[in-house]
Amino acid sequence: MAVASYLPQTLQERSSDSECAITGTSSSLVKALEQHKNGVVSSQSVEGQAAEIEVTAYFHVAVFANSTEDTATNEMITAQFELLKDTYALYGINLSLGGIAREVNDTIAVLSVWNLDPTDTWITGSSPETEDYWKRTRTGSYETLHVYYYEDLIGTAAFCNIVIPDRPKSDYFLDGCHLRKNVLLGEKNAPYREYGTSLIHEVGHWFGLYHVFQGGCEGEGDYIDDTPASTVTSADGTCPLGTKDTCPDLPGTDMVNNFMDYTADPCREKFTPGQKTRMHDVFWAVRSGK
Numbered sequence: 403m404a405v406a407s408y409l410p411q412t413l414q415e416r417s418s419d420s421e422c423a424i425t426g427t428s429s430s431l432v433k434a435l436e437q438h439k440n441g442v443v444s445s446q447s448v449e450g451q452a453a454e455i456e457v458t459a460y461f462h463v464a465v466f467a468n469s470t471e472d473t474a475t476n477e478m479i480t481a482q483f484e485l486l487k488d489t490y491a492l493y494g495i496n497l498s499l500g501g502i503a504r505e506v507n508d509t510i511a512v513l514s515v516w517n518l519d520p521t522d523t524w525i526t527g528s529s530p531e532t533e534d535y536w537k538r539t540r541t542g543s544y545e546t547l548h549v550y551y552y553e554d555l556i557g558t559a560a561f562c563n564i565v566i567p568d569r570p571k572s573d574y575f576l577d578g579c580h581l582r583k584n585v586l587l588g589e590k591n592a593p594y595r596e597y598g599t600s601l602i603h604e605v606g607h608w609f610g611l612y613h614v615f616q617g618g619c620e621g622e623g624d625y626i627d628d629t630p631a632s633t634v635t636s637a638d639g640t641c642p643l644g645t646k647d648t649c650p651d652l653p654g655t656d657m658v659n660n661f662m663d664y665t666a667d668p669c670r671e672k673f674t675p676g677q678k679t680r681m682h683d684v685f686w687a688v689r690s691g692k
């Protein structure tokens with residue numbers, strides 16, 4: 403696709419084979435996850451884990467001046483939020499809706515994901531106007547979830563800047579999840595994405611989850627023990643649970659029904675106990691009180 407030609411190579415590869423431009427190699431997060439495997443992060447968060455997580459979510463909708471009235475209405479955003487809330491409540495994470503804001507601005511309504519910080523892999527970029535938009539709209543703390551919706555998002559369907567430990571507050575404006583039109587609950591234009599699991603997936607990144615296919619059949623994968631190794635494939639509308647096995651030499655079949663896979667929306671329905679633990683550990687260790 404021509405619009406991707408100016409993307410860094412790693413992002414070109416990601417956008418050509420995927421729909422989510424999450425970057426998977428944050429050195430500081432990987433370091434924290436390795437500590438987690440050794441019990442370091444867990445021991446820091448034992449006290450916090452006794453409580454459920456409370457997170458306030460804000461939605462920001464950016465549309466063109468000539469946008470139609472049915473683009474990401476407050477009713478649609480609220481319905482998407484309710485699905486998000488009900489899903490995460492199953493995993494001890496209580497979300498509340500802080501507000502929905504609309505921005506009518508032809509510059510901000512289109513976001514080009516074009517730049518990748520080579521050291522910590524936060525996706526930055528687009529225009530100075532967009533960075534200013536993020537800075538003036540991202541209220542709260544590192545515990546506050548901000549979801550941005552764009553009428554046009556070039557380079558990917560969605561992305562979320564994965565949580566990174568020890569990020570300075572001056573960089574918090576880069577912390578959020580981003581969706582393009584057509585992957586919101588109820589929007590029917592993106593194949594297999596009309597049931598609203600894209601945002602559930604992106605918020606999983608916000609809580610520190612990698613894709614279940616992270617690393618393919620090699621290495622540490624997603625740093626979670628109960629998600630079998632697999633390789634990335636695009637959604638094709640099927641749900642081959644128990645039969646798809648892209649790493650046949652390793653235990654388990656592909657967890658196609660996991661929210662952190664790329665399977666079609668009707669198939670994605672769960673996080674694992676290991677992923678729940680990871681989200682709680684990362685929240686208390688990295689986001690809480692920051």
Ligand SMILES: [Zn+2]
Nearest residue numbers: 422424603613
């Ligand atoms: Zn993703």
